[in-house]
Amino acid sequence: xxxxxxxxxxxxxxxxxxxxxxxxxxxxxxxxxxxxxxxxxxxxxxxxxxxxxxxxxxxxxxxxxxxxxxxxxxxxxxxxxxxxxxxxxxxxxxxxxxxxxxxxxxxxxxxxxxxxxxxxxxxxxxxxxxxxxxxxxxxxxxxxxxxxxxxxxxxxxxxxxxxxxxxxxxxxxxxxxxxxxxxxxxxxxxxxxxxxxxxxxxxxxxxxxxxxxxxxxxxxxxxxxxxxxxxxxxxxxxxxxxxxxxxxxxxxxxxxxxxxxxxxxxxxxxxxxxxxxxxxxxxxxxxxxxxxxxxxxxxxxxxxxxxxxxxxxxxxxxxxxxxxxxxxxxxxxxxxxxxxxxxxxxxxxxxxxxxxxxxxxxxxxxxxxxxxxxxxxxxxxxxxxxxxxxxxxxxxxxxxxxxxxxxxxxxxxxxxxxxxxxxxxxxxxxxxxxxxxxxxxxxxxxxxxxxxxxxxxxxxxxxxxxxxxxxxxxxxxxxxxxxxxxxxxxxxxxxxxxxxxxxxxxxxxxxxxxxxxxxxxxxxxxxxxxxxxxxxxxxxxxxxxxxxxxxxxxxxxxxxxxxxxxxxxxxxxxxxxxxxxxxxxxxxxxxxxxxxxxxxxxxxxxxxxxxxxxxxxxxxxxxxxxxxxxxxxxxxxxxxxxxxxxxxxxxxxxxxxxxxxxxxxxxxxxxxxxxxxxxxxxxxxxxxxxxxxxxxxxxxxxxxxxxxxxxxxxxxxxxxxxxxxxxxxxxxxxxxxxxxxxxxxxxxxxxxxxxxxxxxxxxxxxxxxxxxxx
Amino acid sequence: xxxxxxxxxxxxxxxxxxxxxxxxxxxxxxxxxxxxxxxxxxxxxxxxxxxxxxxxxxxxxxxxxxxxxxxxxxxxxxxxxxxxxxxxxxxxxxxxxxxxxxxxxxxxxxxxxxxxxxxxxxxxxxxxxxxxxxxxxxxxxxxxxxxxxxxxxxxxx
Numbered sequence: 001x002x003x004x005x006x007x008x009x010x011x012x013x014x015x016x017x018x019x020x021x022x023x024x025x026x027x028x029x030x031x032x033x034x035x036x037x038x039x040x041x042x043x044x045x046x047x048x049x050x051x052x053x054x055x056x057x058x059x060x061x062x063x064x065x066x067x068x069x070x071x072x073x074x075x076x077x078x079x080x081x082x083x084x085x086x087x088x089x090x091x092x093x094x095x096x097x098x099x100x101x102x103x104x105x106x107x108x109x110x111x112x113x114x115x116x117x118x119x120x121x122x123x124x125x126x127x128x129x130x131x132x133x134x135x136x137x138x139x140x141x142x143x144x145x146x147x148x149x150x151x152x153x154x155x156x157x158x159x160x161x162x163x164x165x166x167x168x169x170x171x172x173x174x175x176x177x178x179x180x181x182x183x184x185x186x187x188x189x190x191x192x193x194x195x196x197x198x199x200x201x202x203x204x205x206x207x208x209x210x211x212x213x214x215x216x217x218x219x220x221x222x223x224x225x226x227x228x229x230x231x232x233x234x235x236x237x238x239x240x241x242x243x244x245x246x247x248x249x250x251x252x253x254x255x256x257x258x259x260x261x262x263x264x265x266x267x268x269x270x271x272x273x274x275x276x277x278x279x280x281x282x283x284x285x286x287x288x289x290x291x292x293x294x295x296x297x298x299x300x301x302x303x304x305x306x307x308x309x310x311x312x313x314x315x316x317x318x319x320x321x322x323x324x325x326x327x328x329x330x331x332x333x334x335x336x337x338x339x340x341x342x343x344x345x346x347x348x349x350x351x352x353x354x355x356x357x358x359x360x361x362x363x364x365x366x367x368x369x370x371x372x373x374x375x376x377x378x379x380x381x382x383x384x385x386x387x388x389x390x391x392x393x394x395x396x397x398x399x400x401x402x403x404x405x406x407x408x409x410x411x412x413x414x415x416x417x418x419x420x421x422x423x424x425x426x427x428x429x430x431x432x433x434x435x436x437x438x439x440x441x442x443x444x445x446x447x448x449x450x451x452x453x454x455x456x457x458x459x460x461x462x463x464x465x466x467x468x469x470x471x472x473x474x475x476x477x478x479x480x481x482x483x484x485x486x487x488x489x490x491x492x493x494x495x496x497x498x499x500x501x502x503x504x505x506x507x508x509x510x511x512x513x514x515x516x517x518x519x520x521x522x523x524x525x526x527x528x529x530x531x532x533x534x535x536x537x538x539x540x541x542x543x544x545x546x547x548x549x550x551x552x553x554x555x556x557x558x559x560x561x562x563x564x565x566x567x568x569x570x571x572x573x574x575x576x577x578x579x580x581x582x583x584x585x586x587x588x589x590x591x592x593x594x595x596x597x598x599x600x601x602x603x604x605x606x607x608x609x610x611x612x613x614x615x616x617x618x619x620x621x622x623x624x625x626x627x628x629x630x631x632x633x634x635x636x637x638x639x640x641x642x643x644x645x646x647x648x649x650x651x652x653x654x655x656x657x658x659x660x661x662x663x664x665x666x667x668x669x670x671x672x673x674x675x676x677x678x679x680x681x682x683x684x685x686x687x688x689x690x691x692x693x694x695x696x697x698x699x700x701x702x703x704x705x706x707x708x709x710x711x712x713x714x715x716x717x718x719x720x721x722x723x724x725x726x727x728x729x730x731x732x733x734x735x736x737x738x739x740x741x742x743x744x745x746x747x748x749x750x751x752x753x754x755x756x757x758x759x760x761x762x763x764x765x766x767x768x769x770x771x772x773x774x
Numbered sequence: 775x776x777x778x779x780x781x782x783x784x785x786x787x788x789x790x791x792x793x794x795x796x797x798x799x800x801x802x803x804x805x806x807x808x809x810x811x812x813x814x815x816x817x818x819x820x821x822x823x824x825x826x827x828x829x830x831x832x833x834x835x836x837x838x839x840x841x842x843x844x845x846x847x848x849x850x851x852x853x854x855x856x857x858x859x860x861x862x863x864x865x866x867x868x869x870x871x872x873x874x875x876x877x878x879x880x881x882x883x884x885x886x887x888x889x890x891x892x893x894x895x896x897x898x899x900x901x902x903x904x905x906x907x908x909x910x911x912x913x914x915x916x917x918x919x920x921x922x923x924x925x926x927x928x929x930x931x
Contacts, residue, residue, distance in 0.1 A: 015872070017869050017870055017872060018869070018872060018874060018875075020877070021868070021869035021872075021874050021877075022861060022865070022869055023877075024874040024877030024880045025856075025861060025864075025865040025868045025869055025874060025877075025880055025881075025884055026812065026852065026853075026856040026861065026865060027810075027811070027812020027813065027814075027851070027852035027853060027856070027880075027881040027884075028812065028856075029877050030811075031814070031878065033805075033811075033815060034811035191912070192910075192912050193876065193878075193912055194814075194816045194822060194824055194876065194878040194879045194910060194911070194912055195814070195816065195876065195878040196815070196816065196817075242876075242877065242878075243876065244814075244876045244877065244878025244879075245875075245876040245878060245912055245913055246876075247912070274815075276818060277816070277817040277818060277819060277821075277822075483876060484874075484875035484876025484877060484878075484913050485875065486875070656871075656872040657872070659872070659918075660872050660875055660913070660914060660918060663914060663915040663917045663918065664875065664912070664913045664914055664915050666915055667912070667914075667915030667916070668912070689817070689819055689821060690816075690817055690819070690821040690822055690910060691819065691821045695910060695912060696915075697903075697907060698902075698903040698906060698907065698916040698919075698920065699903050699907070701915050701916050701917060704915070704917060
């Protein structure tokens with residue numbers, strides 16, 4: 001039953017086209033590489049050919065002497081370590097003492113043009129001592145001869161170990177009726193956004209530094225620049241032009257951004273660094289290669305008694321978001337089901353490979369796959385329908401998980417019901433002919449992280465400024481980062497909704513740290529919830545000022561003034577009205593332009609034990625997806641013709657954007673489950689191009705039936721929750737479980753490529769275990 | 775070798791001239807020399823389609839095209855398929871259905887779709903997918919892009 005009231009909104013819930021759409025379809029949207037500054041130099045990076053080596057000495061004299069070269073930088077010039085998490089600063093702008101992976105930045109030059117810069121790089125001479133390389137995280141669990149970082153746990157390459165135990169898992173398993181164990185293996189995957197990273201920096205004689213960069217998180221970049229370059233933040237100006245996709249890959253402050261700024265300071269000239277496509281792959285920060293080992297215990301009725309989970313996570317050369325990753329691979333198993341006993345041991349291990357980091361549905365994807373496959377297996381063992389098993393275990397609304405996550409709204413059971421009905425599940429599951437099948441996968445994700453990465457000084461998670469002057473245009477400033485997901489449109493939509501004006505009046509300004517109040521950026525699917533609430537707060541303040549103006553003109557008290565479309569009217573007689581412009585001009589008479597500030601901060605929720613903050617969120621999204629597959633049993637090639645995607649993002653604010661996020665998530669999830677893989681030979685990345693790292697083509701995309709069933713969230717803006725990352729998760733297990741229904745083979749090694757499918761089919765045949773009569 | 779004369783071609787309907795350099799790539803010429811930044815650099819390897827332009831009306835990857843090869847030919851970029859005011863029917867459809875997200879691949883899709891609808895005003899879904907097979911998009915899953923091209927076709931773009 002829906003608790004959502006019928007829509008009383010003019011814009012919210014409708015399909016609102018992206019505000020910057022006309023600029024993007026005409027090529028007029030300005031991305032970082034479209035900006036050029038007078039006198040600009042080309043910055044280029046020298047990348048290490050050694051996976052692990054001590055940099056004994058370097059000779060840059062020939063490079064420096066080359067005409068046209070303005071600066072050559074090596075690591076010791078700016079050695080201050082940085083990293084996205086304050087507790088794991090283990091990166092430097094340029095490698096200082098060691099190269100830690102093939103692709104590590106070991107020197108940089110600024111020159112008049114690309115060719116000169118390349119020539120200069122070729123003249124730099126390093127003497128190095130090779131060190132042992134570590135490609136397999138299992139080799140880094142014990143003390144090693146040469147730890148990749150000094151901060152590895154007890155002389156090993158373990159970057160982070162998390163051990164948690166809630167309830168009594170052993171006792172739960174002892175009394176369990178049904179048990180299952182699944183061991184999942186997941187290749188690393190990467191974001192594959194279309195715009196390669198790019199940065200421009202310019203230091204000016206007034207002592208200021210301006211940095212334009214393709215970043216998802218301008219504020220963390222701002223902080224890192226300040227820390228490494230030793231400049232106060234107020235002397236640095238960070239500008240975010242349009243960003244051509246991020247998916248997590250542009251959320252760390254990245255070394256090339258700092259190098260670019262350093263080169264600009266050294267040369268006194270603007271410097272641009274473009275990361276070419278191959279180097280985008282080496283920069284990586286994609287989803288971690290992961291092995292997980294999960295055990296689930298159920299009682300005779302199919303109630304979950306316990307999860308026992310281990311995860312081994314291949315971190316690559318740096319920490320990046322890794323401490324969060326290590327927690328998430330455990331704690332994001334705490335929904336969408338009630339789990340009364342939970343034990344987790346997660347270890348993230350440095351390897352001498354490109355760093356992994358945050359990628360869409362960070363930390364919640366691989367663990368979810370193994371759990372959903374395990375539940376599918378348990379349902380089969382018990383002879384119950386996979387939907388029924390999940391429905392029986394759904395987390396109730398307004399509950400607390402065993403690790404003290406606060407659950408408020410959940411429409412998970414509505415997701416299940418919708419996916420089951422619309423997919424025709426009951427007439428398909430185990431009933432389709434051999435080679436065809438349907439599978440169910442579910443999802444759960446944070447709607448923003450409750451704890452900001454930087455918690456000093458104490459400040460709101462998001463702040464939005466609005467200003468309206470006599471022209472009637474509303475300028476909106478915020479450091480939230482639109483990277484294509486439609487957050488600028490959402491901001492404009494909320495302002496227009498609250499003030500009753502046309503959305504064309506709202507002009508969302510480009511992120512510019514000089515004028516944009518801080519929002520912590522686009523990661524952890526936080527923007528709709530947090531920036532949305534901040535925007536609403538700001539717009540309500542502006543509305544109060546406008547209504548006061550209208551009240552003064554109409555001669556009625558402000559409490560009796562209602563908002564109409566581009567007008568304000570008296571509640572008791574709608575014909576007694578003034579236009580938005582008249583109300584605005586009245587309100588401005590004494591004070592000039594109207595300004596308003598709105599902010600949002602998360603409440604304190606969750607436990608007080610070590611690591612309790614990880615995974616706490618002001619709200620969570622829920623999902624239930626059914627995928628249908630068709631397998632060519634002679635080749636193992638398979639297609640996914642349809643995905644039914646039932647999703648709980650609370651109230652839908654912009655239907656166009658929510659659909660876009662779900663369709664894009666299905667694409668990205670299918671990529672990971674069907675074929676994407678960062679392929680390594682030892683520590684060498686073998687497929688650093690979009691030709692060899694294949695993302696799904698249009699022909700591989702299923703029809704996506706989107707079912708938005710969420711009830712209003714009590715704290716989300718207008719009842720909304722996230723829809724940017726959670727929609728990816730359920731895609732993978734839905735396909736994996738559909739393959740089982742099709743051919744009777746469990747796949748726990750991702751990606752599930754046709755050769756693996758064929759091998760599974762052949763093995764089952766050889767064992768004389770026919771499936772669905774074949 | 776004597777240096778060849780300047781490169782002459784038609785660019786977005788106007789005669790254009792550029793210094794000739796045998797190894798100059800068309801994408802670099804457009805973006806860096808002629809400041810037509812609507813054409814995007816996504817891979818420099820012909821794998822993503824962000825740099826697509828029309829050469830004599832045919833979708834062409836400008837990152838794999840030597841500038842010399844357009845001598846005497848007609849090049850149309852995203853700037854050239856955009857009307858002076860407002861949007862073309864294809865562009866309007868992309869905006870309406872939300873076929874852009876990050877927008878970085880969009881110019882490549884727009885020029886490709888424009889050429890498709892000129893040659894085949896009523897393509898079926900398969901024909902649309904074939905036409906855009908050289909363009910990667912990581913945001914949309916292509917579904918709204920296909921929908922936009924269908925909408926533009928229905929309206930007789």
